[in-house]
């Protein structure tokens with residue numbers, strides 16, 4: 001594949017375009033909003049000049065409800081030899097594509113399972129897809145050339161292809177993406193009118209749970225409108241669990257010992273089910289979950305400290321698997337949690353302490 005077109009140069013379109021230009025492809029950028037396409041081009045994502053002939057692959061990166069219409073329009077113009085999209089839901093767009101009479105031989109649905117809580121080209125990054133699943137939903141008649149073109153796109157973006165049926169995809173993302181998005185928003189909504197003194201106490205837990213609550217509401221209305229039933233099914237089950245959890249918490253306040261024990265058992269059960277579910281989430285690159293342990297280092301809030309710390313960890317021959325940085329309100333220090341292989345915790349702690357770092361026990 002040598003040439004591509006990206007139609008819709010928001011977060012996902014521009015990120016894919018950056019990944020492709022980074023690998024030497026020529027990418028033609030289009031957007032209904034010319035400013036978005038110009039911004040993407042200025043970031044190095046490609047050119048706003050139209051292609052002279054059909055490109056190898058067009059990537060349609062517009063809101064889910066517009067995928068059918070935009071695909072039909074691109075095919076009418078003969079923009080590309082093969083087409084894919086990146087919409088977060090797959091069954092609705094597929095029905096629309098069929099209803100509009102699009103060419104489904106040269107089209108394959110796609111959904112990179114990676115994103116950010118921000119929108120627009122300025123939030124784009126070439127590396128957001130690395131190691132992440134990229135779902136492909138071929139139609140019954142998608143041809144091999146189209147499948148190969150999109151497999152090349154997925155490989156160039158560093159993602160892992162997973163072929164799925166569109167309905168199965170939509171049920172899966174209701175569980176792992178769409179319901180979690182709403183639950184994150186619901187937890188964050190509790191903070192809307194909370195007392196400032198309470199908000200100031202926010203630590204890493206509430207930050208982790210509410211990160212995606214910063215997402216763009218308009219985009220999520222589009223996504224949820226196209227998967228409302230499946231998401232409602234998941235949330236109805238959560239509502240049952242919530243009801244039982246509230247009952248267990250009330251029981252914890254009871255006078256009677258037996259009732260309090262029942263409450264504690266209920267809470268323990270929900271925590272244990274959570275432990276089991278959380279442990280099933282795969283680690284980086286879709287690998288089975290790996291248990292890492294953390295080394296927590298206190299860091300002065302000054303330029304270059306993080307780089308110096310990473311340099312020392314690297315020199316000690318330890319691979320950093322993940323990093324979390326926690327700032328304490330009103331203090332000039334932060335805590336850096338380095339996730340490392342369990343066997344590396346003791347030697348790394350000793351090495352860092354020996355060179356003057358403050359490592360928490």
Ligand SMILES: NC(=O)C1=CN([C@@H]2O[C@H](COP(=O)(O)OP(=O)(O)OC[C@H]3O[C@@H](n4cnc5c(N)ncnc54)[C@H](O)[C@@H]3O)[C@@H](O)[C@H]2O)C=CC1
Pocket residue numbers: 007008009010011012013030031032033036061062063064066070086087088089111112113114115116117118119120121219223
């Ligand atoms: N944001 C995320 O984390 C993820 C989003 N997706 C999917 O990617 C697609 C794009 O989402 P984002 O990049 O986040 O949205 P975005 O809002 O950042 O970008 C969408 C772009 O499409 C353009 N657009 C709208 N109508 C158009 C038309 N008719 N022709 C050409 N351009 C048009 C808009 O002007 C905008 O620049 C959506 O289908 C979304 O479901 C997939 C994975 C993750």
Ligand SMILES: O=C(O)C(=O)Cc1ccc(O)cc1
Pocket residue numbers: 087088112113114115116117177212
């Ligand atoms: O930010 C995250 O963790 C996400 O999971 C973002 C995301 C949003 C929408 C998608 O269709 C896929 C991924």
